[in-house]
Amino acid sequence: MTKLLQTTIAGSLPKPAWLAEPKTLWAPWRLEGDALAEGIEDAVRLAVRDQVEAGIDIVTDGEQTRRHFVTTFLEALDGVDFEHRKTVRIRNRYDADVPVVVGPVARRHPVFVDAARFLRGTTERRVKVTLPGPMTMVDTLYDAHYRSREKLAWAFAEILNEEARAIEATGRRRHPVRRAGVQRLLRRGARLGSGDARASRAGPRCTTAVHICYGYGIKANIDWKQTLGRVEAVRADVSLLSRSSIRQVSLECANSHVPIELIGLLEGKDVLVGAIDVATDRVETPEDVAATLRSALRHVPAERLFPCTNCGMVPLARDVARGKLRALAAGAALVRAEA
Numbered sequence: 001m002t003k004l005l006q007t008t009i010a011g012s013l014p015k016p017a018w019l020a021e022p023k024t025l026w027a028p029w030r031l032e033g034d035a036l037a038e039g040i041e042d043a044v045r046l047a048v049r050d051q052v053e054a055g056i057d058i059v060t061d062g063e064q065t066r067r068h069f070v071t072t073f074l075e076a077l078d079g080v081d082f083e084h085r086k087t088v089r090i091r092n093r094y095d096a097d098v099p100v101v102v103g104p105v106a107r108r109h110p111v112f113v114d115a116a117r118f119l120r121g122t123t124e125r126r127v128k129v130t131l132p133g134p135m136t137m138v139d140t141l142y143d144a145h146y147r148s149r150e151k152l153a154w155a156f157a158e159i160l161n162e163e164a165r166a167i168e169a170t171g172r173r174r175h176p177v178r179r180a181g182v183q184r185l186l187r188r189g190a191r192l193g194s195g196d197a198r199a200s201r202a203g204p205r206c207t208t209a210v211h212i213c214y215g216y217g218i219k220a221n222i223d224w225k226q227t228l229g230r231v232e233a234v235r236a237d238v239s240l241l242s243r244s245s246i247r248q249v250s251l252e253c254a255n256s257h258v259p260i261e262l263i264g265l266l267e268g269k270d271v272l273v274g275a276i277d278v279a280t281d282r283v284e285t286p287e288d289v290a291a292t293l294r295s296a297l298r299h300v301p302a303e304r305l306f307p308c309t310n311c312g313m314v315p316l317a318r319d320v321a322r323g324k325l326r327a328l329a330a331g332a333a334l335v336r337a338e339a
């Protein structure tokens with residue numbers, strides 16, 4: 001029988017201090033050239049080991065290969081100018097200097113395919129590879145070419161599909177397809193446009209997941225979250241997701257202002273229940289995690305529930321993140337024993 005309540009994380013983990021400045025988003029690398037390449041591989045090995053030792057079932061590379069979740073992907077594409085930036089308001093919450101789309105966007109070469117292959121080589125566990133969603137990319141750029149959020153999102157969706165299929169293929173070569181559980185994680189903010197759901201239909205055949213969250217625990221995002229709290233506000237997005245071919249939906253449920261009964265609307269989908277709050281240094285107890293999972297189990301059956309983190313843990317201290325990984329696995333074990 002398949003193990004119930006398999007644990008996983010949203011994606012990122014903190015980087016070692018010798019690789020990048022700790023507790024900083026977008027931290028510059030502290031190594032260069034060959035030393036950087038070697039350092040990244042070592043950091044991936046450690047990130048995988050931390051997850052395996054904690055008891056996490058489906059592991060990621062902790063996004064140790066990327067300086068920034070979105071930008072590192074965009075840097076690999078044609079059509080995006082990183083030299084001449086423009087200041088834009090990000091999701092009406094804060095200002096940022098962003099790259100500019102100056103021509104048709106295109107994928108020059110594989111972006112995370114080698115990293116996915118390396119990750120598989122480090123572990124026998126199922127692996128998950130994360131990619132930024134089309135709308136997340138649209139929201140972090142100034143578009144001087146398409147002049148249409150929808151057209152630009154579709155161009156990104158096609159690029160992501162190419163990349164996801166190439167990542168999936170790294171599993172076919174090493175393992176039988178059924179064992180190779182690449183999951184495509186399309187990240188974006190709380191609002192979901194029709195482009196995302198349409199893109200999901202053209203996705204690879206491995207398990208695909210969409211992560212919906214409210215950003216890292218920076219003040220602008222935390223303040224904005226206080227305005228959430230009504231199922232009605234996100235019901236349309238959830239129903240769009242339910243009709244898509246995306247297999248898993250990842251939501252923040254620990255200390256979330258979004259009511260837990262929302263996950264009951266995700267009929268037929270696996271639900272990655274965020275039971276770890278990444279916006280606080282306080283390490284949850286296994287019992288805290290178990291309480292979140294038990295409340296989720298009132299709305300989704302155990303066969304479709306995957307205990308997860310609310311979001312990435314890159315801004316946290318490493319010992320805090322390790323503690324949270326252990327709490328997640330231990331909390332899931334408590335609930336599994338009751339099932």
Ligand code: ZN
Pocket residue numbers: 010211212213214215216310311312
């Ligand atoms: Zn997130």
